[in-house]
Amino acid sequence: EIVLTQSPATLSLSPGERATLSCRASQSVSNYLAWFQQKPGQAPRLLIYDASNRATGVPARFSGSGSGTDFALTISSLEPEDSAVYYCQQRSYWPPLTFGGGTKVEI
């Protein structure tokens, strides 16, 4: 099973600042890594797939990078509505499909 480790656990920033979230895999997942955003009381929403591809309707301030074992989600200029928990997920070697533990972004 591939383990995904996200850091930091919590990120507290101000509107307009840049946020960088990290996801590290226990073995290479190539570029088969996705990022999801989850707001309180809501289902997760797909933001980024295959490391760097934005899903439909996702604002351009969200970008993904990385390959192999180290990945990042960057929010270039934080908006108040970006407060959420962000999860990474791998689909390189499954089952099982696995998620990281999440990073909470507070604005």
Add this chain to the structure above:
Amino acid sequence: QVQLVESGGGVVQPGRSLRLSCAASGFTFGRSAMHWVRQVPGKGLEWVALISYDGSNKYFADSVRGRFTISRDNSKNTLYLQMNSLSTEDTAVYYCARDAPVAGSGLFDYWGQGTLVTVSS
């Protein structure tokens, strides 16, 4: 637009069974593999099971294999999760999610709103 609506959650005693449903609309259900993913309130996400578009292939997380069954009725555009021998560790919000139409998939592109299952005596 794609819609996934789960139902069937509730409070159940340990050792009992429960069946969840997920009604799909806005896409060709019979062409999409489907997943169940769960989340303990306040905790992270855990993939539970996958069923292929035609029901011929099924995969399960180790934590539920042998107790949970996934099935689908393409004529009714509905996905199911039969949960047997429930334990308190199965308490979670259960989401159904569509498997994205990309190569190799295992990517969740649309999610339902979730249904809460509470296992308690």
